[in-house]
Amino acid sequence: MLRELSIRNAKKQSKEYLLYFVTLVCTVSFVYAFNTLIFSDSVKALSGLEVLPYMIVAASLLIVLVMGWIISYMTNYMLKKRSKEFSIYMISGISNKNISILVFYENFLIGFLAFLLGLPVGILLSQLLEAVLLHMFGMMYTLHFHLSLFTTGLTLLYFLVMLLHSLRKNGKWIRKVSLHDLLLYNRQNEKSLLSGSVLTIGMFFLSVFLGGAGALLVYAQPFGNGYDVLAGIICLVLFLFGFFLSVPVFLIAHFADRAEWKYRKNRLLIFRGFTAKIHSTSIVMGVLSALLMLSATFMGIGTAVCLIANKNVELNVFDIMILHNGELQEYSPYEDILGSSFPIQASHTYGIYTDTKKDFLIVRNKTVSDMGRSNYYPFVEFQYDTYMRQSDYIRLREILGYEPVKLNPYSCYVHCIPALEKNFETLIEQGEKLECAGYPFTIHGIFSEPFSQMDAYGNGLEYVIVVPDQAINQMKVLYSLHVSITESPLNSNDLQSITKACEGLAKLQRNVGKSAPGSNAVTSLIDDVDYLSGKWVDKQNLSQLYSMAICLFYLAFILEITGAAILATQILGDREKKQKQDNILRQLGMNERLITRLNNRQLSLLFLFPILPALIISSCFIYASSIKMELSAFQLPVFTGNIWIAQALSVSFIFFLLFYGVYYIAARISYGRQYNN
Amino acid sequence: MINSKEPLLHVDHIEKYYGNQGVVTKALAQVSFDVQSGEYISIMGASGSGKTTLLNCISTIDMVSSGHIILDGKDITTIDEENIAAFRRNNLGFVFQDFNLLDTLTLEENIALPLTISGVSSAEIHIRICDISERLQIQDVLQKFPFQISGGQKQRCAFARAVIGTPKLIMADEPTGSLDSNSSRILLEIMSKLNKEIGATILMVTHDAFCASYAERILFLKDGEIFNEILKGEKTRSAFYHEILDVLSLLGGDRLC
Numbered sequence: 001m002l003r004e005l006s007i008r009n010a011k012k013q014s015k016e017y018l019l020y021f022v023t024l025v026c027t028v029s030f031v032y033a034f035n036t037l038i039f040s041d042s043v044k045a046l047s048g049l050e051v052l053p054y055m056i057v058a059a060s061l062l063i064v065l066v067m068g069w070i071i072s073y074m075t076n077y078m079l080k081k082r083s084k085e086f087s088i089y090m091i092s093g094i095s096n097k098n099i100s101i102l103v104f105y106e107n108f109l110i111g112f113l114a115f116l117l118g119l120p121v122g123i124l125l126s127q128l129l130e131a132v133l134l135h136m137f138g139m140m141y142t143l144h145f146h147l148s149l150f151t152t153g154l155t156l157l158y159f160l161v162m163l164l165h166s167l168r169k170n171g172k173w174i175r176k177v178s179l180h181d182l183l184l185y186n187r188q189n190e191k192s193l194l195s196g197s198v199l200t201i202g203m204f205f206l207s208v209f210l211g212g213a214g215a216l217l218v219y220a221q222p223f224g225n226g227y228d229v230l231a232g233i234i235c236l237v238l239f240l241f242g243f244f245l246s247v248p249v250f251l252i253a254h255f256a257d258r259a260e261w262k263y264r265k266n267r268l269l270i271f272r273g274f275t276a277k278i279h280s281t282s283i284v285m286g287v288l289s290a291l292l293m294l295s296a297t298f299m300g301i302g303t304a305v306c307l308i309a310n311k312n313v314e315l316n317v318f319d320i321m322i323l324h325n326g327e328l329q330e331y332s333p334y335e336d337i338l339g340s341s342f343p344i345q346a347s348h349t350y351g352i353y354t355d356t357k358k359d360f361l362i363v364r365n366k367t368v369s370d371m372g373r374s375n376y377y378p379f380v381e382f383q384y385d386t387y388m389r390q391s392d393y394i395r396l397r398e399i400l401g402y403e404p405v406k407l408n409p410y411s412c413y414v415h416c417i418p419a420l421e422k423n424f425e426t427l428i429e430q431g432e433k434l435e436c437a438g439y440p441f442t443i444h445g446i447f448s449e450p451f452s453q454m455d456a457y458g459n460g461l462e463y464v465i466v467v468p469d470q471a472i473n474q475m476k477v478l479y480s481l482h483v484s485i486t487e488s489p490l491n492s493n494d495l496q497s498i499t500k501a502c503e504g505l506a507k508l509q510r511n512v513g514k515s516a517p518g519s520n521a522v523t524s525l526i527d528d529v530d531y532l533s534g535k536w537v538d539k540q541n542l543s544q545l546y547s548m549a550i551c552l553f554y555l556a557f558i559l560e561i562t563g564a565a566i567l568a569t570q571i572l573g574d575r576e577k578k579q580k581q582d583n584i585l586r587q588l589g590m591n592e593r594l595i596t597r598l599n600n601r602q603l604s605l606l607f608l609f610p611i612l613p614a615l616i617i618s619s620c621f622i623y624a625s626s627i628k629m630e631l632s633a634f635q636l637p638v639f640t641g642n643i644w645i646a647q648a649l650s651v652s653f654i655f656f657l658l659f660y661g662v663y664y665i666a667a668r669i670s671y672g673r674q675y676n677n
Numbered sequence: 678m679i680n681s682k683e684p685l686l687h688v689d690h691i692e693k694y695y696g697n698q699g700v701v702t703k704a705l706a707q708v709s710f711d712v713q714s715g716e717y718i719s720i721m722g723a724s725g726s727g728k729t730t731l732l733n734c735i736s737t738i739d740m741v742s743s744g745h746i747i748l749d750g751k752d753i754t755t756i757d758e759e760n761i762a763a764f765r766r767n768n769l770g771f772v773f774q775d776f777n778l779l780d781t782l783t784l785e786e787n788i789a790l791p792l793t794i795s796g797v798s799s800a801e802i803h804i805r806i807c808d809i810s811e812r813l814q815i816q817d818v819l820q821k822f823p824f825q826i827s828g829g830q831k832q833r834c835a836f837a838r839a840v841i842g843t844p845k846l847i848m849a850d851e852p853t854g855s856l857d858s859n860s861s862r863i864l865l866e867i868m869s870k871l872n873k874e875i876g877a878t879i880l881m882v883t884h885d886a887f888c889a890s891y892a893e894r895i896l897f898l899k900d901g902e903i904f905n906e907i908l909k910g911e912k913t914r915s916a917f918y919h920e921i922l923d924v925l926s927l928l929g930g931d932r933l934c
Binding site for chain 1: 738739758759762763764765767769771777778779780781782783786789790791792793794795797801802803838929
């Protein structure tokens with residue numbers, strides 16, 4: 001009997017709370033898809049992604065924690081909506097224990113169905129994710145649908161923890177609840193409507209002040225240490241909850257007495273319905289706004305991380321760079337191997353030289369300090385200005401396809417990153433006696449196209465002085481380089497096969513270094529080998545950044561679907577009240593079209609309201625994190641201005657709103673269906 | 678206040694069937710009657726006699742299976758969906774047993790609602806609310822929400838909302854069904870007073886003889902047909918009440934519920 005009843009109820013519940021059910025399905029599929037990356041052989045083959053599984057496990061545990069609470073909350077919300085039904089069971093003589101068993105069965109059944117449906121969706125999603133990841137590292141993706149038993153087991157474990165936590169908690173509630181409480185539940189709910197005070201209005205202003213202060217602390221970081229960010233975060237969280245607790249009362253105090261405003265254009269119904277809903281769900285609104293804020297922040301930071309990493313790769317213009325330390329070298333053995341392995345479009349071998357002058361280095365270091373990066377470690381190799389021959393420079397421009405330039409054979413030029421261009425121009429203009437081996441510098445002779453200069457061991461460190469060929473006779477070779485442009489991008493396997501085939505060649509790991517004896521400078525040229533670098537090796541070096549971005553997107557998606565699902569369920573949960581209201585409006589002579597329009601407007605407002613503070617706060621976090629990350633990733637900014645942050649914000653917000661929009665549309669359809677029924 | 682020239686409402690041989698080809702239930706059978714402008718009429722009958730169906734058909738909430746209902750010269754059975762809302766707005770006022778007030782609006786806003794739908798100016802809304810709230814003795818609770826006041830006050834608010842737009846016909850479905858005897862008496866006296874003072878035409882469905890005794894004319898329904906009709910005339914309310922009880926006993930001794 002109980003089992004039949006639970007099956008029937010489960011069917012009914014899945015129909016009533018379709019969005020909640022869809023959210024469970026989405027959670028299972030996302031958890032499955034991301035956890036597939038832990039066990040995927042193709043992903044394991046990517047070197048540099050060793051940290052990814054740990055990150056995914058950590059993110060999954062966080063998701064279990066958040067989702068466990070949310071599933072529990074949602075189930076409790078739905079059970080309370082069914083208080084009338086439970087009271088009838090109790091009156092019919094079914095004990096609390098048996099009702100809790102009934103609820104356990106039906107929720108377990110819903111969860112089981114969600115898991116079964118989530119798995120195939122997860123398999124599809126995992127293939128998409130794998131394809132994106134492999135594409136990121138230039139690997140070929142082959143379609144292969146199979147159910148990973150390990151991933152399924154892990155997903156099931158996570159899902160069971162979430163579900164059983166919720167069932168245990170709600171089972172406890174049912175076993176304790178009295179018939180009186182169940183019968184009075186709806187009335188209690190109704191009486192919680194709008195009881196505001198001057199204190200609440202004060203809370204509104206305080207919360208707005210805290211919001212402003214929090215945003216300022218995070219944005220400007222006036223004290224320059226972590227405490228201002230921490231204080232800012234606390235202020236912003238307090239703002240979110242304070243805002244949602246007090247804003248309805250503030251709105252009512254402000255607008256309820258304005259008869260001229262509220263009685264026009266049917267504002268009365270929207271205004272009262274909206275404020276009442278926000279008031280009765282203020283804590284939930286605060287929680288879901290915080291979830292959405294976190295989601296948008298993670299998405300924005302993830303996008304910023306990807307933009308920084310991609311920019312790094314983009315500025316590294318050569319597919320292959322082989323470095324030999326301290327002297328010029330013959331690269332023909334490497335050239336033969338490379339040529340036989342990959343179609344090479346063009347290549348060139350040249351030297352990077354150094355001297356005892358540091359005019360440009362001083363300006364460069366000052367620029368770095370002015371940018372707020374005073375605590376970086378200098379490289380042993382870059383203690384003086386670095387040079388390149390004009391003939392090499394012209395050839396490199398040629399193979400890169402840059403606009404040909406006519407250089408004066410008796411003048412010096414500079415090729416630098418855009419961030420240094422202005423200061424170097426000033427230096428050349430002001431330094432009348434500035435010269436190199438007797439050759440003067442040309443005013444406006446500064447070039448700033450991408451030139452593999454963003455990090456050490458490229459064409460200088462952020463700049464190189466291009467000198468007449470004869471000028472280098474008096475200089476020392478810092479290192480020699482062999483650069484190649486390949487016909488097609490190289491992937492992890494290609495890079496591995498190059499280092500295998502070329503004896504004495506190792507990948508340059510920029511993030512590994514050792515300090516030079518007797519100085520505070522460091523070097524990454526640790527062993528007595530030649531070093532392989534270039535666009536694709538550097539991309540591998542950035543794989544930790546990509547791993548971080550993947551995990552941030554993972555968290556962002558789950559948090560967003562959760563937040564949107566809570567909101568949708570909250571709004572759709574008022575179906576009976578809403579239908580009653582619509583009937584009253586019909587009796588009062590409001591036409592169907594207007595009723596639908598008002599309902600849609602209210603739905604849009606309720607969907608829009610929690611994301612506004614969430615997006616404003618997340619903008620602060622994204623902005624502050626992006627600035628910090630750019631400074632941490634490079635000593636000098638690689639982006640011109642902060643337009644790239646606006647790009648990160650807009651890209652992430654577009655994705656965020658698209659995803660949110662799906663829930664909005666689903667809620668609107670569901671709303672329309674309920675209305676038609 | 679009865680105008681015997683042109684009836685405000687003319688119900689002409691209406692029938693209402695429910696169900697499908699297999700099982701058909703006849704809810705109303707050849708019901709015909711007239712209501713004059715300014716009249717206070719009550720419809721009584723046992724549960725299932727068809728009185729709420731009749732009210733729903735007149736109020737355009739339900740459609741008749743056959744027959745015609747003419748309100749102020751317009752056949753409401755032929756009004757299309759597009760125009761039905763405007764028709765209700767301009768001609769009908771409703772009072773229900775469970776008040777049907779919106780929880781989220783104050784009493785003042787609940788009363789103002791039909792006027793805001795009609796696009797009446799806020800100044801005019803204010804004047805009308807002041808007037809009607811005074812008549813219904815609810816001026817002190819206008820800023821309260823429905824859950825903060827008594828059932829009697831709620832129903833007076835619902836009645837204020839029904840009459841504020843000066844509809845041609847006010848329909849009340851068991852208006853005292855959820856009220857205690859004192860609140861019922863206050864409401865009925867106010868309804869009577871408004872009927873006399875402003876000439877509001879009231880059509881009330883009730884099963885309560887005491888409640889019905891406030892009307893000037895009573896139609897008795899039995900099994901979807903008009904069984905009897907009595908007029909108050911010059912009789913006292915007490916005498917009329919006893920006459921109603923007599924008719925009810927003639928209905929077959931059934932207890933009305």
